[in-house]
Amino acid sequence: MIRIENVSKSFTLHNQGGAVIPVMEGASFTVAPGECVALTGDSGAGKSTLMRMIHGNYLAASGRIIVGDTDVARAEPREILTLRRDTLGYVSQFLRVVPRVPTRDVVAEPLLAVGTDRATAHARAEELLTRLNIPQTLWSLSPTTFSGGEQQRVNIARGFAHDFPAMLLDEPTASLDATNRETVLRLIEEAKARGTAIIGIFHDADARARVADREIDVSAFTPARAA
Amino acid sequence: MTPLLSVRDLSKTYGGRIGCADVSFDLYPGEVLGIVGESGSGKSTLLNCLAGHLAPDTGEILFDTRTDGPRDTRKMSEPERRMLSRTDWAFVHQNPRDGLRMGVSAGGNVGERLMAVGARHYGQIRAQATDWLGRVEITEDRLDDRPSAFSGGMQQRLQIARNLVTGPRLVFMDEPTGGLDVSVQARLLDLLRGLVREMGLSAIIVTHDLAVVRLLAHRLMVMKSGHVVEQGLTDQVLDDPQHAYTQLLVSSILQV
Numbered sequence: 001m002i003r004i005e006n007v008s009k010s011f012t013l014h015n016q017g018g019a020v021i022p023v024m025e026g027a028s029f030t031v032a033p034g035e036c037v038a039l040t041g042d043s044g045a046g047k048s049t050l051m052r053m054i055h056g057n058y059l060a061a062s063g064r065i066i067v068g069d070t071d072v073a074r075a076e077p078r079e080i081l082t083l084r085r086d087t088l089g090y091v092s093q094f095l096r097v098v099p100r101v102p103t104r105d106v107v108a109e110p111l112l113a114v115g116t117d118r119a120t121a122h123a124r125a126e127e128l129l130t131r132l133n134i135p136q137t138l139w140s141l142s143p144t145t146f147s148g149g150e151q152q153r154v155n156i157a158r159g160f161a162h163d164f165p166a167m168l169l170d171e172p173t174a175s176l177d178a179t180n181r182e183t184v185l186r187l188i189e190e191a192k193a194r195g196t197a198i199i200g201i202f203h204d205a206d207a208r209a210r211v212a213d214r215e216i217d218v219s220a221f222t223p224a225r226a227a
Numbered sequence: 228m229t230p231l232l233s234v235r236d237l238s239k240t241y242g243g244r245i246g247c248a249d250v251s252f253d254l255y256p257g258e259v260l261g262i263v264g265e266s267g268s269g270k271s272t273l274l275n276c277l278a279g280h281l282a283p284d285t286g287e288i289l290f291d292t293r294t295d296g297p298r299d300t301r302k303m304s305e306p307e308r309r310m311l312s313r314t315d316w317a318f319v320h321q322n323p324r325d326g327l328r329m330g331v332s333a334g335g336n337v338g339e340r341l342m343a344v345g346a347r348h349y350g351q352i353r354a355q356a357t358d359w360l361g362r363v364e365i366t367e368d369r370l371d372d373r374p375s376a377f378s379g380g381m382q383q384r385l386q387i388a389r390n391l392v393t394g395p396r397l398v399f400m401d402e403p404t405g406g407l408d409v410s411v412q413a414r415l416l417d418l419l420r421g422l423v424r425e426m427g428l429s430a431i432i433v434t435h436d437l438a439v440v441r442l443l444a445h446r447l448m449v450m451k452s453g454h455v456v457e458q459g460l461t462d463q464v465l466d467d468p469q470h471a472y473t474q475l476l477v478s479s480i481l482q483v
Contacts, residue, residue: 011467012469013474014470014471014474014475015471015474015475015478052466052467056460056463057460057462057463057466057467058463058466058467059459059463059467059469077445077446077459077460077463078255078258078445078446080460081445081460096441098413098416098417098420098442099409099410099413100410100413100414100417101417112424113424
């Protein structure tokens with residue numbers, strides 16, 4: 001479902017003396033449908049960079065990133081937008097929303113985007129919000145004023161609203177209490193059972209051991225530092 | 228899929244000074260394109276050339292018309308172009324006073340555009356005007372008030388209703404949220420996003436507010452001194468800018 005071939009990446013900082021920082025070289029691996037792969041490595045090894053490249057958020061300098069039948073490294077912006085709408089879900093660490101939009105609508109949005117009717121989308125949103133213990137009194141309020149943990153759960157609910165064939169999860173269980181952590185792990189297991197290919201970053205070792213089928217150490221793709 | 232608007236090598240100079248130079252892009256149905264850059268970078272010149280308010284010096288602007296397929300708007304006759312700007316196009320000005328008729332009631336402002344495309348039944352025009360004012364959250368009891376009695380945010384929403392009532396396929400917006408307080412700005416953003424999704428319209432938005440384009444635009448074009456220095460997916464351009472100027476622009480945002 002996801003195939004990464006020989007991907008490299010460097011950042012050029014034009015306003016800081018044109019410094020070029022190579023961050024990744026020769027990254028290659030695949031993820032099959034129904035499989036969950038955990039990216040590991042120390043902080044700064046390039047886990048998030050790799051994930052952002054798969055999402056099309058960072059430009060890959062070379063290589064191929066095949067998701068479904070789109071090569072993200074070469075696709076036109078509108079092809080990436082279609083991919084993100086239909087095929088590739090992403091749960092980031094932070095919630096980014098239009099202020100003043102009610103939580104229920106925030107969660108239902110990915111479903112409305114793929115053409116689900118409003119009633120079905122709202123019902124699915126409410127089911128997820130209930131499972132993630134967001135009290136019903138908050139559903140009609142904007143999540144911008146919620147606590148950090150609540151925002152993260154809203155973010156997860158939105159990420160799982162549409163059944164994507166491929167998903168990227170950036171620290172989905174960080175800063176959650178035991179009950180909600182369990183719910184999120186269940187959601188991941190259910191997605192795997194549906195055949196979703198998942199790439200995740202989990203600092204929580206128990207969570208990783210439970211849902212991940214394989215681990216990939218990203219530091220193997222870190223370029224050797226020039227002395 | 229045929230692009231709704233296809234622009235090739237568009238240039239406009241003011242005497243010896245460059246307005247915008249060699250701009251090329253395709254805009255597809257349902258897409259929102261953001262244009263950012265500092266003042267004087269040629270954003271508004273480009274928008275006005277596209278909308279037919281300024282005559283470009285060179286280049287092609289192909290618009291996919293409903294009846295005849297893609298046609299170069301520069302080669303159209305003036306009546307044809309005016310017909311387009313009354314029906315398939317809409318232009319939302321930065322200052323609502325430029326896009327509204329201040330001496331005519333709110334309902335009249337919306338109804339005027341309908342009458343321009345042939346609507347004559349007063350009851351239906353009024354009903355449609357009421358419906359559209361409702362969509363931009365202006366209550367029915369303000370229908371007969373003049374825009375001069377409205378707040379700035381209400382005027383801007385009225386201007387949007389006036390522009391969208393004829394079901395345009397392409398909307399040009401020049402700083403649509405500039406000068407509005409942040410709470411009204413947020414509501415307007417949500418409204419625009421909903422309209423883009425539900426009516427499938429395409430839009431070109433000129434702004435210098437990067438937070439606005441992040442939430443609203445699918446794609447982003449960065450302009451400097453009349454040239455497009457970088458373009459791509461909005462979040463990619465903002466999070467992984469490649470050009471020195473874009474990097475400077477993104478790193479200059481003040482954190483709230």
